[in-house]
Amino acid sequence: MENQATSFIVATRTALTQASALAVQYSFSILGAFVLLICGWVLAGFVSRWAFAGISRVHGIDETLARFFTNVLYYGLLILVFITVLGQFGVQTASIIAALGAAGLAIGLALQGTLQNIAAGIMLLILRPFRVGEYIETGAVTGTVKEIGLFATELRTADGLYRLAPNSTLWNTPITNFSREPSRKHQITLGVSAKSEVDDVLSTLLEIAKSNPDVEKQPAPIAYVNSLGGTISVTLEYWPRTKGWSATTREMLRKTKASLDAKGVEIS
Known part of the structure; x- marks a missing residue:
């Protein structure tokens, strides 16, 4: 023991x-x-x-x-x-x-699809084909960019709807950026009677464009005859500033109609 x-x-x-x-x-x-x-x-x-x-x-x-x-x-x-x-x-x-x-x-x-979106998001943030606040259009997506994330991009459509687009969708398709350049071309094409003074119509269109402060001086506006016949087709090409482009083009259409009506030109 x-x-x-x-x-x-x-x-x-x-x-x-x-x-x-x-x-x-x-x-x-x-x-x-x-x-x-x-x-x-x-x-x-x-x-x-x-x-x-x-x-x-x-x-x-x-x-x-x-x-x-x-x-x-x-x-x-x-x-x-x-x-x-x-x-x-x-x-x-x-x-x-x-x-x-x-x-x-x-x-x-x-997560292969998710990683593709991340890779596309990184490339979008590096190359910057668009920025926040710019209006873009791709094959299936149109709207104003609200936020660029690593996985998806948030946009606001022209009619005020929210849209979320995967980054891989944006990266794999051509992108049209309507806001990147300082000015964008716009053209007004209309038909006037063959009895109208064509030179007077063209000079009136040019004067309307040149007198608008939101239209660029360079490239200079041009007006020309498109076609002849029973109705003469004339075109005005000008470059409004991108900022306020829609308001400028609407105002140009209004002034064109008012000026030609005042001169008694029949528009068809």
Whole structure:
């Protein structure tokens, strides 16, 4: 009995000694991991802010794109810190990296369409075929751009409707931007009676265009005869400023009708 008691005491002391050694060892590991997490988190935030400031100064880089790149950098650094912490506890990080790579591949295949929209969004933000506030038209989308996101672009149609277009749809089709250039050509074609003084009609059309302050002087307005016959077809080409284009063209149509009516010219 005495030998059994002695063995029990010795085993208990050994177990306590080993437990104390493990506690000391892992307490330092836990403390080191905690410090590493805090330092890594602070460093990731500092590096991401520094990267955002640097990327934002690059000409042509949109704020949305700059935030996307910095977020990727931030979470990438956090993942690196987490893997390093696991290495403190003897975890085989190579297997974790391989598992993350396989998971990333599987997620990429599952979200292939979404990744296409992200890639298209990045290209749209870099190349800037359109900007917020511009009016665009593609094969299936028409409207004023309200916001350009990484996944989709928000637009407002001419009749006031909300439209959300996937970026891949915009990127894979030709885009017509009605707002990018400072001026846009417009033409008025009308028919007048063969008895009308054609030169007088043409000079009247030119005077209307030249007297409008919202019509560009260069290229200069031109008026010409399109066709002859029972009715003479005449055309006025001019370049209104893009800003206020619709209002200018409506006003030009009104003045054209009023001026020709005042001269007794019959319009058909």
